Amino acid sequence: MNFNSISVGIFLAIRQIRRANIWTNILIVFVMTLTFLNLVVVGGILVGLIEASVKSNRTHYSSDLFLTNRLEKTYIEGSTKIIKFVEGLPEVSAVTARYVESGRLEAGYKERTRQGDILDNASGLITGIDPEKENEVTELARKVVEGEYLESGDEDQILIGGNLLFKYSPIDSPGLRNLKTADLGSRVRLVVNGNTKEVTIKGIIKSKVGELDQRIFITDRVLRGMIGRTDYNVDEIAVKLKDPAYVGQVKQILIDEGFDTQAKIRTWNEAQPKFLVDIKDAFGLLGDIIGSVGLVVASITIFIVIFVNAITRRKYIGILKGVGVDSFAIEVAYIIQSLFYAVAGTVIGVIVLYGILVPFVDAHPINFPFSDGILVATVSGTLWRAFALLVATIIAGYIPAKIVSRQNTLDAILGR
Amino acid sequence: MNTIISAKKIVKSFHNGVTDQTVLRGVSLDIALGEFVIIIGRSGAGKSTLLYQLGLLDHPTHGTLRIGEVDTEKLSSRERTQFRLSELGYIFQDYALVPELTASENIMIPLLSRGLSKKESLLFAKNALEKVGIASKWKNLPSQLSGGEQQRVSIARAIAGNPKIVFADEPTANLDSESSALVVNMFRTLHKEGQTIVMVTHEEEYTQYADRVVTLRDGEIIDIKRRK
Numbered sequence: 001m002n003f004n005s006i007s008v009g010i011f012l013a014i015r016q017i018r019r020a021n022i023w024t025n026i027l028i029v030f031v032m033t034l035t036f037l038n039l040v041v042v043g044g045i046l047v048g049l050i051e052a053s054v055k056s057n058r059t060h061y062s063s064d065l066f067l068t069n070r071l072e073k074t075y076i077e078g079s080t081k082i083i084k085f086v087e088g089l090p091e092v093s094a095v096t097a098r099y100v101e102s103g104r105l106e107a108g109y110k111e112r113t114r115q116g117d118i119l120d121n122a123s124g125l126i127t128g129i130d131p132e133k134e135n136e137v138t139e140l141a142r143k144v145v146e147g148e149y150l151e152s153g154d155e156d157q158i159l160i161g162g163n164l165l166f167k168y169s170p171i172d173s174p175g176l177r178n179l180k181t182a183d184l185g186s187r188v189r190l191v192v193n194g195n196t197k198e199v200t201i202k203g204i205i206k207s208k209v210g211e212l213d214q215r216i217f218i219t220d221r222v223l224r225g226m227i228g229r230t231d232y233n234v235d236e237i238a239v240k241l242k243d244p245a246y247v248g249q250v251k252q253i254l255i256d257e258g259f260d261t262q263a264k265i266r267t268w269n270e271a272q273p274k275f276l277v278d279i280k281d282a283f284g285l286l287g288d289i290i291g292s293v294g295l296v297v298a299s300i301t302i303f304i305v306i307f308v309n310a311i312t313r314r315k316y317i318g319i320l321k322g323v324g325v326d327s328f329a330i331e332v333a334y335i336i337q338s339l340f341y342a343v344a345g346t347v348i349g350v351i352v353l354y355g356i357l358v359p360f361v362d363a364h365p366i367n368f369p370f371s372d373g374i375l376v377a378t379v380s381g382t383l384w385r386a387f388a389l390l391v392a393t394i395i396a397g398y399i400p401a402k403i404v405s406r407q408n409t410l411d412a413i414l415g416r
Numbered sequence: 417m418n419t420i421i422s423a424k425k426i427v428k429s430f431h432n433g434v435t436d437q438t439v440l441r442g443v444s445l446d447i448a449l450g451e452f453v454i455i456i457g458r459s460g461a462g463k464s465t466l467l468y469q470l471g472l473l474d475h476p477t478h479g480t481l482r483i484g485e486v487d488t489e490k491l492s493s494r495e496r497t498q499f500r501l502s503e504l505g506y507i508f509q510d511y512a513l514v515p516e517l518t519a520s521e522n523i524m525i526p527l528l529s530r531g532l533s534k535k536e537s538l539l540f541a542k543n544a545l546e547k548v549g550i551a552s553k554w555k556n557l558p559s560q561l562s563g564g565e566q567q568r569v570s571i572a573r574a575i576a577g578n579p580k581i582v583f584a585d586e587p588t589a590n591l592d593s594e595s596s597a598l599v600v601n602m603f604r605t606l607h608k609e610g611q612t613i614v615m616v617t618h619e620e621e622y623t624q625y626a627d628r629v630v631t632l633r634d635g636e637i638i639d640i641k642r643r644k
Binding site: 004005007008011012015016018019020315316319320321322323324325326327329409410413 | 502
């Protein structure tokens with residue numbers, strides 16, 4: 001290896017690329033672009049499905065910091081003190097507290113004709129909220145797809161998660177009951193803690209966040225009365241920060257204050273449902289496997305392109321060697337050609353990715369049952385994949401160049 | 417005589433899968449510095465094979481070959497390539513130009529490999545093209561040149577680096593008579609300037625210009641005639 005050989009290799013490569021058939025060049029670059037996009041987009045969409053779910057879970061349910069009752073407690077003891085302290089922190093933007101209790105909704109009870117018939121009913125978590133504070137933290141009102149959001153003064157109005165209505169979740173299974181006959185405006189019976197209250201469905205929530213779509217929301221004042229929670233201790237506190245980057249510090253402040261003995265304090269990341277984390281890992285792996293197959297296909301494509309190119313130019317390679325050009329210079333020429341195709345394909349791929357695909361999918365998320373899928377393409381992940389493609393291309397270009405350039409010079413010239 | 421090439425008992429055999437075929441049968445030949453030697457013979461006589469051995473494009477099966485002070489058998493493959501680059505020039509029957517490179521670039525490639533800068537190489541290439549009379553076509557691709565012009569580019573490439581010896585393998589075989597005469601005249605001019613030339617041809621009319629004519633038959637030298 002010497003500088004002359006590299007210089008000659010570059011000289012040859014530039015001219016071979018420049019004077020090759022333009023359509024052949026375009027086709028190879030197009031294949032490389034598709035390969036790069038395959039590497040990034042397939043995995044990105046798979047991860048994006050879960051990432052969107054995680055994002056929704058954070059935005060509309062847990063917010064940045066999430067406090068829940070400790071396992072051995074039925075609620076967060078000293079809730080008012082904690083809420084007051086958290087609200088006073090300068091890093092905090094808004095706080096919402098929730099009362100959560102298992103309960104049941106019954107519909108169609110007025111039309112029931114026989115005593116033994118099973119009532120149209122569905123179980124869910126009854127969640128008492130301050131509608132304004134809840135909306136400030138989780139933008140819950142945005143998730144009302146039919147009807148209206150709750151107001152502080154509502155007495156017998158509820159919001160119902162779409163999963164509890166057959167209309168929105170058409171599953172007919174004895175193990176997964178939802179209300180078949182209820183709809184917006186229906187009068188239904190709310191049964192909590194042995195108390196029954198007739199309420200009207202004011203709005204329907206469809207968020208693709210499991211925790212929300214399975215809940216029934218009512219004003220905190222009404223639920224508190226139904227469950228007899230006179231101490232104002234709540235079950236969940238969601239805290240929205242002005243800058244989510246400080247979530248770790250705020251959590252530490254609460255721990256330092258000793259609140260971790262009264263509540264389980266978790267960041268949004270720690271509060272993700274475990275199944276989401278597992279699916280995210282599995283989809284990430286699946287994306288990498290599909291991407292790796294794409295990488296192998298790209299390598300084989302480049303190998304074939306360079307091999308066919310080198311074989312058809314075997315005679316000229318022989319001539320170059322015959323007139324004294326080093327084999328290494330010829331190999332460098334082919335490696336640079338391969339690199340050109342890979343770099344051009346990657347650059348175009350990056351432009352398409354960040355200029356078209358990511359903004360497009362952000363604006364028009366892919367509609368999946370459990371999330372609005374986005375395309376996750378982190379800069380570090382994209383760079384890593386671009387690097388992998390370049391390395392694979394260099395190897396795929398080098399091997400055929402080496403095979404052909406090592407052939408006997410005279411045999412190559414004479415086509416033997 | 418200041419010997420530049422000294423070949424002793426060169427044997428070249430090919431194995432065709434079943435039997436060995438001997439193409440050169442103990443050829444010995446000394447060539448002096450500045451000499452113009454033409455090798456003639458019928459088709460299959462071993463002319464080109466001998467030229468390839470002398471020009472280090474192939475390895476003889478047996479025998480020794482010295483070029484200048486160098487025992488070529490002791491050279492590694494890389495050293496042979498380097499030796500060809502610095503000491504020898506080649507002209508092939510079918511011009512052997514790289515199609516993606518212009519006339520000047522074809523000439524520049526060996527010069528760049530020798531470590532000359534692009535600017536120097538281009539200057540040398542243009543000078544060489546001027547010497548063979550097609551300086552104006554330095555930007556043309558081989559496909560834009562006639563056969564005669566391509567062969568002249570091939571000659572320019574061979575001589576651009578001032579090699580000690582120029583080897584030419586039937587350089588006029590693919591050319592019309594006018595172009596052939598032009599090419600042969602170039603060899604005469606080069607020879608007059610002191611260039612050592614070894615040329616293979618089957619066209620006897622050109623032998624008049626050589627210092628010596630070596631006749632091969634069935635892989636053996638059957639005659640060496642000194643013309644001048």
